[in-house]
Amino acid sequence: MEEKLHQFERNDVWTLVPKLEHQRIIRTRWVLRNKLHEQDKVVRNKARLVAQGYNQ
Structure with missing residues (x-):
């Protein structure tokens, strides 16, 4: 999840x-799924x- 949040920050997905x-x-x-x-x-x-x- 932390990796995903860092991607949001790098791509300027939102502004707080x-x-x-x-x-x-x-x-x-958060919706989590395992790829098998x-x-x-x-x-x-x-x-x-x-x-x-x-x-x-």
Whole structure:
């Protein structure tokens, strides 16, 4: 997850801004998945940061 966050910073994916009083914050969640090889061996782990849709 740290590697993914560093990629976000390098690619200027978002800008951190102060919270305004009348706005709600959209929560996020990490979705983790293992990529498997043909013999069901873990090849690598993938992580995605997604916004929880019911708050958008």
